[in-house]
Amino acid sequence: MNDLYNRLDQWLRNRSRAEYALLTGAMTASILFGIGVAIGRPLGSDAMMLGLTMTVVYYWLDPNAK
16 A cells, blocks of 8 residues: 555656646546535535646646756
């Protein structure tokens, strides 16, 4: 399990700034949308806005800068 985490972490860190930001935004929106479906309260617009916000913030701050 630890090896899988390390490989996934390395793969993500090797993405470009834009790819990393887009992946983060998409994962955030997907998870929030899934939670909304699971609790029976659609969170579509909230999920999209948070995903867009996370994409912009991660692109702007570039957490993988070396």
